[in-house]
Amino acid sequence: MVIKSVFDDVDIPTSSIYDFLFAGLGEADRARTAIIDGPTGAATTYGELVAQVDKAAGGFAARGFGLGDVVALHCPNTPAFAVVFHGLIRLGVTVTTVNALASGEEVAKQLSDSGARALITVSPLLAAATAGADGAGLAASDVVVLDGADGHDSFADVLAQAGPVPEVSFDPATHLAVLPYSSGTTGRPKGVMLTHRNLVANVVQNTSLGLHRDDVIPAVLPFFHIYGMTVLLNLALHTRATLVTLPRFDLEQYLGVIATHRATYLFVAPPIALALAKHPLVDSVDMSSVRAILSGAAPFDEKLAAAVSARLPGCRVLQGYGMTEMSPVSHVIPFDREDISSGSIGLLLPNMTAKIVDPATGQEIEQPAEGVSAPGELLCEGPNIMTGYLGNEAATAETIEPDGFLHTGDIVTVDSHGAFYVVDRLKELIKYKGYQVPPAELEALLIAHPQIADAAVIGVPDDEAGELPKAFVVRAPGSELTADDVMTYVAEKVAPYKKVRLVEFIDAVPKSAAGKILRKDLRLA
Template identity: 75%
Template sequence: MVVRSPHPDVEIPDLSLYDFLFGSLTEEDLGRTAVVDGPTGEATTFGALRAQVDAVAGAVAARGLGVGDVVALHSPNVPAFISVFHGLLRAGVTVTTLNALASGPEVGKQLTASGSKALITVSPLLAQATEGAEAAGLSRDDVVVMDGAEGYSNLRDLLAAGAPAPEVSFDPATHLAVLPYSSGTTGLPKGVMLTHRNLVANVLQSEPYIPLVRDDVVPAVLPFFHIYGMTVLMNCALQQGSTVVTMPRFDLPEYLRVITEHRATVLFVAPPIALALAKHPLALEADLSSVRIMMSGAAPFDAQLAAAVGERLPRARVMQGYGMSEMSPVSHVVPFDRDDIDPGSIGLLVANMVAKVVDPATGEEIEQPAEGTSAPGELLCAGPNVMVGYLGNEAETRDTIDADGFLHTGDVVTVDAEGVFHVVDRLKELIKYKGYQVPPAELEALLLSHPQIADAAVIGVVDDDGEEIPKAFVVRAEGAELSAEDVMEYVAARVAPYKKVRAVQFTHAVPKSASGKILRKELRAA
């Protein structure tokens, strides 16, 4: 049985993301504040932002980049990220966003996999950027350091040329806007192909349930390079004329300062931030009375935590959303005006979406009940926000999107008679550490590169703080003298901090099926 969104379909215009966000700005809009740099307080109006976007597009085109080219953007949340991101799209370029925490080898892998012709970064990340660029065969001339570094082009130099924004033509329904990298349900990171239509659609699909308004102030602490930050914190806010206050990283005192000084009204967070707001002594002393909405996403958020945050934000509606990079990302939200819905649920399907709940063992569809709650099954979703596929990986695309266009999420859910979904388990192997995706296969491949490790497997386990962490099961090579600390240090030196192995257990063998697949259920029971 197909479950449909209770909200009527919304019309999705045939526009590029640039035209959708900036094409209809009025004279009044142009003078309003679009972006504020959190650390300095420097403000940028919508008019100045659009001019910057057009100037970046002109500079990019002058360098010979345009439709069909991929450029990597490697930066934390700073105002220039927004200008450069949308300027690249304005020029017809496809943007692949790099995690600001990525190591040099990780940068190089994504540059190579995406076919990036250039890399735009910031000086604090230059060491990792240059290591990755060199590994991917990019020259120094192909690297732009937005805030400047000796020997590299910078954003000011590019814009000073004053090249006009190019006239570009492409089909928004098929032209790729972004290539974020996701681990999907299993395996190594893959390029998620999202079109301009995908991104425009998801902003409009989310709008009825996340009612941002012109006077809202949104602290942007969740990274723009992640699809949640890109669509919800950046694009949804810009489309509604809200003010975005950028924060390069999460620091609780700074976050609280931004909320109080800027009288922030809408907080988009991941569960660890929600936990800090609910329990940290600094948060208990802060004035959070301006907040009217707090929405959590990127990882499970239970009703108990929602209630604890609600006590700290008495004037705010505490909500939860659900999605994946493969869905641009939002598919479900607890609507702002539905306080009768359990905040521990993922809420209702957003507009224009349909879903199925399928028995993972038999493939049979599970009926939505007339009363009560359904049996659990895998969540399948279809809608205009679902990706085109994985870049250069037709096999994984076929495994993820079926012949009827339904994306298999790998999450096990229930649905009730009112169309409210709860996530109860997951089939996918992906580990979610503080909202970040950690693919076991990537860590396993790295562990196996250690000369003293004969075999290895990685699973997610819950630590004493209730956080899911990567745990490695390691088989020592014959005669090897290897400690748990040695293993963790080896991995830590080669991956982004959130991918670190945080627990190690030595074992005589990794349990595997006859086909060689790791039996993770046996490891979880060990």
């Protein structure tokens, strides 16, 4: 049974993301504040932002960047991110966004896999950036350091070269705008091919969030992650709201921004929601301006939602759901639907359909006329679904069915009103503080250690982090490897959020006859 959205379909403009966001900018909107740099308070109007984006496009064009190129952007949330990101995309460049916490090895893998011809970064991230560039065979001249560093061009150098922005022509339905990396339902990170139409569609589909032009939004969720890219950066700019950028999450600074700028709409992941619900600092700050909080990127418990509501009376607490492969949002609790439980992931967005499939039998589960359906895996279809994984037809075929429905790996139910609930997970992916941690990546790293004969990694529940990566390790004969040795070894090679937090030594990793790790058995151990 195909489940349809309760919303009417919306029109999706046939345009590039640049034209969609900026071509219709009127004179009155040009004077509105688009972005405020949280740490400094420096403000950029919409008119200034478009001028800076255009100049950046002219500068990058003068350096030879253009249609069909892939360029990596390795930068925390700053106003410069928005300028560089949209300047490159205007030229028809495909931007692959790199996690600001990525290690040099991880940067190198993404640069090599994506075919990036250049890397744009900032000086605080330069060590990982240069290690990654070296590993991918890029020269120092291919690395632009926005705020300047010896041996590299700066953003000022790029802008000094700026000439007219060349005319570019491409089909928004097929031309790749961005190439973020995701582990999907399992496995190692893969390049997710998202077109201009995918990004435009998901912004238009999210109108039920109730965002409006007078909203002030602290942007602490990273723009390099598709949640921050679409729901904060692009949706806020399309709405002509005001973003206040923060390069990292520091609770005291975050609360200060909310109070100083009278923030109205908070987009968070569950760890931030937990802090808002429980941390004593919250009581010392005036949060009365906040009218809505939306949590996404990881499961959001109904009890936690209730605790946030109790702490911030009068504030709507919403939940959304999605995946990088869906640009990313597929479901959300609409701002005006107070009848939907905050424990629900919400309703299907406009223009989307879904199926719920019994993972054991493959049979489709019907939406009930009353009550709640039986559980099954959620599959989604719509204009925001990726075109596939870069250079990986096998993984694409495993994820997207011939009829266009994408496997999410999550087990859900749906009620008679169209509200969906996540009840379990098929996929092996670990969610640590909203970040994706693929077990296969950590397992490959562990097995490469000469004193480890075999290994498996699972997520174990944690109140603060959501899940903690736990490694089950089989020592090689004669090894006296300790848990600290294992954790240190991994920590030196991965981004901080991918660290192994717990280690248990076992005699053998349980596996099926086909050699698949039996993670369920490990969870019961």
